[in-house]
Amino acid sequence: MSDLKVDDTAVQTTALGDYGHGHVVDANAPREIQLTFREALQLHAKAIAWSAYVSIGVIMLAFDPQLLGNLYAIPQFANDFGYLVDGEYVISAAWQTGLSMGNPVGQVVGAIFAAYPMEWYGRKLTFGACVLLTGGLVFIQFFARSLQVLLVGELLGGIVLGMYVVIAPAYASEVCPTSLRGHMTSFVNLCFVIGQLIGNGVTNGTSSLTNHWSYSLPFAIQWVWIAILLPGLAFVPESPWWLVRRGDLDGARKTLARLSSPEVNVDEVLQFIVHTDRLELELELGSTYMDCLKKENWRQTEVSAGVYCTQVLSGIYLINYGTYFFEQAGLAEADAFNMAVGFLAVGFVGTLISWYVMVHVGRRTIYVYGLAVLAALQIVIGILDCVPGRPSGAIWAESVLMIIWNGIYDLTIGPICFVLLSECSATRVRSKTIALATMAQGVLGIAMTVAIPYMINPGEANMQGKLGFFFGGLALLCLIWAYLRVPETKGRSYEELDILFARNVPARQFKAYVIEGPNSGDEK
Template structure:
């Protein structure tokens, strides 16, 4: 009886492995059009959750723009005795910007603990309710100190949005769609920036307190519709598998797909692939604790994800958030600065001798938003192991926010009239740091394109170098790899 039971168990394991291998092979061969036909609901639900990042992009761009708003400066700034003009000191600008970042770090840490326990949907709904309440602090802030407190509190749900939206997008879609859905997260962030620039441009001519209160109030538009969408969204099948609930995982998968579009689609095979990858990672790593992110091959994956996300800050992207203020420091009038800010976020071009710096900044925005900005979200979701993904992304985004605190302080002093007052020369500093990132990318960043999560696990386990990731053949089910032959 014992021998017969062992044979049955072995037979079931082999069958499951075959189903997983079959699903992985089908997923790799799936074209973009086929993926869209089979996973249209996954695309829609992912886009709903990702839209929460519009709020973060909006507020962070809003703050940088408000520093050039006369009414805002009169309310929250201090008077310069020599000129009689009001301005928000660099120290308080840093406190406002870094308050949001500090809150986001708290939210990221909180997300790492609660998302795996309660699931993405429940945590998202709770965060949306919280941000709705915290916006009241920003809207009614009587002084700059309360405004900082409001930024800290709002940063907590924003930090949760940063991890959950990327992780959800990476887990509900096949290989052919993952890069598009994870980079869409960045597009939502850019949309928020563009809306902030438009709202500020519309309110800059107002001379009353509403020139900055209206922009704060606009943030109440998004939480309710997003919340309604999240309530109806299915949970990630990967999350259910990690919780040991195969039936719920299969039900979630069916809600994410349109099986009628593909007669060969077998949800049991997909779940078998998810289970196989989950078990494979269990054999490669002892657990899913925070400390496991820094053990063995996971240390390399953590380094890649963290440095990739921090690269977004150290290449000079903060200049984009301070676009109107930057242009005013370069000598452009306030209204013209906001006009040019809108143009930059729409990726258009402009001419004029005085606006030469603005044209270069527009080029910078265009290059960033078509490369580093969106690709980062895809890389961080691909390079993390599925069992440690939430914690790895939390660490990476926390590193991003921590580096942003430093960058914010530097930028405020570099551009501040009462501080270093570098003006447009600030860009030279960030050109140097960008060069350092280029060197790191060349030697340390692998190419994950077209790989399943199981294949990536094997490549990292066998310590394949970053330069050979793309050319290495992988059999995730036989755990073997070999470098592809190349034709000279």
């Protein structure tokens, strides 16, 4: 245990039953909770930089399935790996499903394994090990000359890549102050978009090559991210929350000093972390996977898993088949590639705009209204696909609406998912809650990876734009759940959120519900 003294008087652990109703739980809460966005940027620039650095791993996670989905539309890839059907080489739906399974299976398996080293060895060492493993496994994909070898590379690579999506939001939520927490956890979504956008751009650039470099070069691009990350691995600050749980208060204090400017009262922030950790011990929130499923944590786990699963159910996995989807919708190959790149470029802009919106609008409002718009757009796309004869105007309208859909997605439920994912989970079980949510999302992703090739393949269901009815219906069901269960977390400290969940406050009352000092009386 560290010799650093923490003022127990300033951070008294108060039993849950002693809390009355009011917004300010502790008069000794650190100033960082009341910081404006601009103040937080100035005082915690280093925390922002390191959070963004760790999130780069998500770019690799997003690049891989986007790359693979686009390869199906590259003639040379089909010639080298496919079989002849009616004078044209194609990759069967079964092999498309098998190859595309690597990423979602990896998310499930990787998420299971990620939480343990994150708790045993910390966020820093786990992240570093993942980067080194990714660099090695890319060799399998790069030298693959058969579908069987490529499948092995995708499965093994997917397991490691799946760990990044657990590490990144957990790390961002633990090194950034409250006023920046939403922006840096939502940066994970921007990294997804960046990875997908780069994947589309790279395959668009190599699609005209008439040798193996049309697909080998895109695989090799993954080493660029390894080269960017390697020099900084030894200098990544560890999570101060993890260090406090390990009893290393000196280490936590040094890390907080590294992550903030000299004007920040590091001791005050450290005291509040210790206080919140003690409160969670008192609430018996635990630290294991089984603790995530206990009644004390179940609601947080449900919300975290629900908002993540909604991404899949609303249709985001179509992005992995962007170029192929637009081709099957009726666009020419060149138009399909260009549309797929524009599709993700709009998503990139949408995520940037979401950072501004998050400062002024609550998480719940953005999430619920965004999901409603997404459901409506999918249904309209389905209706357009039913136009007799499917004229070119209807085909282009469907494609444009899909681009608008992606813009709205990355303005609303895309980035807000990662904010809610980190804010709703208790700090002691955050890595495991995020892991469980990732596993749930991955299982649904596996189902979609199996289903989507069969739904859009012209030799199978050939649903084209009618997929809008399928995903629009699922999005409507998710909308009902979100309205009833997704709470407002904007501006709340982790301590306040723990108490609100422990009190079973209804989701629609989170914003107005306040907690005053001890023994203060009833809700106002």
